[in-house]
Amino acid sequence: MKSLMVTIDAMLWAARAVLPAVSKDDVTPVLTAAEWSVKGDVAVLTATDRYRVHQVTVPVSEASEGEFLMPRVQLDWIRRNANAYRSPLARVRVSWSEPEEGAPVASVLGSGVIRAEVVFGTDELAMQRRPVKGVFPPVARLFPEGAAEAGEMAEVYGMNPDFLADLRGLRKGRHEPLRFYSPRLRDGQRLAHPMLVTNADGSARALIQPNLLLDGAAS
Known part of the structure; x- marks a missing residue:
């Protein structure tokens, strides 16, 4: 084994x-x-x-x-x-x-x-x-290569509160900050890509689907 x-x-x-x-x-x-x-x-x-x-x-x-x-x-x-x-x-x-x-x-x-x-x-x-059988979807490739590709640091967003609370698990320590990157703008419109969330050293990250995000300016 x-x-x-x-x-x-x-x-x-x-x-x-x-x-x-x-x-x-x-x-x-x-x-x-x-x-x-x-x-x-x-x-x-x-x-x-x-x-x-x-x-x-x-x-x-x-x-x-x-x-x-x-x-x-x-x-x-x-x-x-x-x-x-x-x-x-x-x-x-x-x-x-x-x-x-x-x-x-x-x-x-x-x-x-x-x-x-x-x-x-x-x-x-x-x-x-026994391991779960099947082919795991290649979701890892959805992560951008770096912050520049990820987009801008997020400003004001409304998020699913349950999902937001679950992001705390990405932190290694209680006081470690999380970084939120919103999809880039193109012709004044945000790209339909997920929001990227990372911990301080980048060893943990998450993607949240855009349909779970509400533009703070519109809410």
Whole structure:
């Protein structure tokens, strides 16, 4: 199995940041998962419920490269149980296997497995689930390359209050500011692109659909 290790604090932050955007509607099962993309010494977690996209980048160690779709229930389990082990010595280990070609789809070998463990000394809590099947939509490509492409710093906007409250999870600390970028103007009209929100160092970001925004001047 492939695996990675991540600190408790980094894992708790990542879970808080992306869980609000993981869909609870199982009509589209692939959206009820968070996509993990592991490369080098970082893991990128991405989630979307069609109306918004949340994405975070966290440092990892002892990591294998790969991608998998972790079910919402498993990511929430990590959040709840990791919170009980707030120690610099505690770690979260995530292991995953890919489906074996030719194995029955209904079997573990045919579907793959994701195992999440909260490790603290000799104590260990574990939860095992099958990954969500399907192709995760390529929403990461919707993010602009930089602030200049993202647009102007936002002035006054009305936003869905529930979505606005969920953005707090992008912060690493309670007093860390968030940056809001509105779509650029073209010929006096705003482009129909989502608003970009980032934390202070750019390691967490979100997109909010334009139909959830109200121009403050018009409200």
